[in-house]
Amino acid sequence: MKENKSLSDKYENIAKHLNLIDFKKLWLGFKPYRFALYNDTEVFFDGHKFPKTDQFIGNTTIEYEGEQIAIWEVNNKDNDIDLLTVKIVHEMFHAYQVSQKESRFPNELEAVIKYNYSATNLNIKLAENNLLTELVKAFDQSKFDLFLSYRAYRKSINPYSFHYESSIEVIEGTALYVELQALYQLNSEKAAIYLEKIVKGIIDPQNFIPVRIISYDTGAIILKILQDNKINFDELIFKGQSTYMDQLLNITPKKKAPLVIDVFSNILIEDEKKLDYVIEKSTISKPIVEGSYKLFACNIYDARYHKGYLLSKHFIAYVEDENSVFMNGNFLAKISEEFQISA
Numbered sequence: 001m002k003e004n005k006s007l008s009d010k011y012e013n014i015a016k017h018l019n020l021i022d023f024k025k026l027w028l029g030f031k032p033y034r035f036a037l038y039n040d041t042e043v044f045f046d047g048h049k050f051p052k053t054d055q056f057i058g059n060t061t062i063e064y065e066g067e068q069i070a071i072w073e074v075n076n077k078d079n080d081i082d083l084l085t086v087k088i089v090h091e092m093f094h095a096y097q098v099s100q101k102e103s104r105f106p107n108e109l110e111a112v113i114k115y116n117y118s119a120t121n122l123n124i125k126l127a128e129n130n131l132l133t134e135l136v137k138a139f140d141q142s143k144f145d146l147f148l149s150y151r152a153y154r155k156s157i158n159p160y161s162f163h164y165e166s167s168i169e170v171i172e173g174t175a176l177y178v179e180l181q182a183l184y185q186l187n188s189e190k191a192a193i194y195l196e197k198i199v200k201g202i203i204d205p206q207n208f209i210p211v212r213i214i215s216y217d218t219g220a221i222i223l224k225i226l227q228d229n230k231i232n233f234d235e236l237i238f239k240g241q242s243t244y245m246d247q248l249l250n251i252t253p254k255k256k257a258p259l260v261i262d263v264f265s266n267i268l269i270e271d272e273k274k275l276d277y278v279i280e281k282s283t284i285s286k287p288i289v290e291g292s293y294k295l296f297a298c299n300i301y302d303a304r305y306h307k308g309y310l311l312s313k314h315f316i317a318y319v320e321d322e323n324s325v326f327m328n329g330n331f332l333a334k335i336s337e338e339f340q341i342s343a
Contacts, residue, residue: 007037007038007044008044008049010081011044013081014035014084014088017085018032018085018088020186021085021089021186022185026093026181027093027096027235028235029100029236031096032092033061033067033070033095033096034046034067034069035069035072035091036056037071037072037073038056038073038074039073039074039075054326056071057297057315058071058073058299058315060091060094061094068099069095070088071091072087072088072091082183083190086180086182086186087179089179089182090176090178090179091175093175094171097171097174097238100238101239102238102239103238103239103240103241104238104240104242104243106163106168106171108300109298109339112305115161116160117211117271118158118161118268119268120158121161121162122205122208122211122267122268123260123261123262123263123264124150124153124154124258124260125154126203126208126260127150127260128147129202129203130203131144131146131147131150132147132202132221132222132225133200133202133203135225136225136228137199139225148248148249149255151245151248152254152255152256153256153257155245156255166244166245166246168215168216168219169216169218169219169244169245170219170243172212172215172219173220173222173223174219174220174223176198176220177220177223177224177227180194180195180220180224198220198221199221201217202221205263208267209267209268209271210303212300212301212302213301213302222244222245226244233247233248234247275311276307278311279307279309282332293319293325294318294319294339294340295316295318295335295339295341296317296318296319296324297316297317298312298315298317298331299313299315299316301313309333309335311332312331313330314328314329314330315327315328315331316331318341
């Protein structure tokens with residue numbers, strides 16, 4: 001009963017904190033959405049608790065009983081109500097994106113397989129991020145133009161990977177920016193510490209793999225620079241494929257290749273060795289399925305694909321006889337480029 005009480009208590013505390021936030025100041029048109037908290041066994045939503053179902057997986061937005069809601073899996077570390085509240089705001093923003101028919105969500109499963117972890121791409125990205133850390137502290141137009149020229153060059157040499165990163169910056173980076181701005185309203189000191197952590201993180205090469213995660217942070221930092229310095233971009237462009245970077249690069253089309261130190265060649269070699277080790281040790285065990293099935297979902301947050309194998313933490317799901325089958329746990333699955341899981 002203690003765990004159940006904790007869920008309801010946290011829900012009530014979050015609801016009170018949400019009332020302190022002016023959503024209109026976070027993002028044009030944004031409003032609060034209903035939310036649910038859950039743990040391994042139960043869900044608390046709208047004043048009621050009920051048994052957890054497979055619909056409640058991850059921290060995200062789902063359609064529940066005909067409406068988009070935010071959901072969050074509570075664990076023992078979620079004791080700071082300010083931080084927990086703004087995480088809920090983050091997921092509420094995803095609900096807002098869905099309700100606005102946001103069309104720039106990338107094909108995440110495809111990207112797990114197709115994203116190219118090249119040293120050239122990541123070395124230039126590190127040069128960009130060093131400029132972002134300077135720009136967020138003190139804006140300088142020449143440095144901003146240089147940042148855009150590096151990005152324009154990287155887009156020209158690696159368009160698929162660049163577009164994937166830019167799409168994550170739009171989807172997740174915007175939600176993180178909104179989360180950060182909400183925290184500034186609740187507790188400016190915590191927000192300043194949070195921002196500093198993000199800024200330091202985007203210049204740490206160890207945070208670049210998987211690239212999806214660092215794209216949250218670069219997206220949020222770019223938006224903060226744009227908003228703080230009144231650089232125009234279209235906040236309401238939910239339909240179509242244009243990203244914030246597409247809009248900015250249309251203004252500054254010149255390309256410039258930076259002179260960089262090769263930081264990532266050795267990092268990528270070590271990363272490949274780790275993935276090889278995981279595959280070698282894990283494939284000795286029994287396959288997760290007998291037969292061949294279509295992959296339906298995985299924990300895309302930090303999923304990896306290597307030599308025909310998908311690594312997914314916490315859960316994996318596949319389609320069997322037109323039904324979705326969810327399996328909880330950490331999985332290494334043999335998977336084709338057509339997303340077929342096989343023994």
